[in-house]
Amino acid sequence: ISEVAPFLVDLPVGEANPVVRLSQISHATETHPTASSLVDARTIVTLSGFAPPTLHAMGIRVATSFSARQFNLLIT
Template sequence: MTRNARPLTRQTQIAHATETHPTASSLVDARTIITLSGFAPPTLHAMGIRVATSFSARQFNLLITNAPGAQKQMYIAGTKLLETYSVPPLLHNQALAIGVTSYNGTLYFGINADRDAMSDVDMLPSLMREALDELLEAAR
């Protein structure tokens, strides 16, 4: 298997697992969310957190929430907004929570982890960057 095939294989496996999951038919895609007026990324992240808190802590120990943000330059009180990160709270018995937000053509990842459960969490951002770079390279 070539180096470029590995990220594509992972992506295919993730897509298949997501599409065949019993709840897949009830999911809403990002394009649909973007078209909803009046919804801002913090609102969407908050909705994800509310859903996550309604589950028993034994069902999962990882939360990943994503919400599309504004895709143009934004200003707050006349000051240019450079970046935006969502950092979801860690719920009871969770090891890791990742909030993904897009803004002005860039993805931002907010990471919150229980250091007792994940003492090497500081490695996660560079591993995520490596995996995304592999996907970009494979797409060329």
């Protein structure tokens, strides 16, 4: 079963060297405070059905208010 952890990190999109980019991303995720709070992917899918659509919409509005350049990205 896959596990998912939420991270808010800056991706090094301006770095031309892919090895350096990978190193920077690796460092950012290793030192992230939520690295120990992994959640089973099945749990996330199951829990999403409990909230009404209005609550989902409110959550999206709050999340997008943090930054105009925020993206949701899943890396495996």
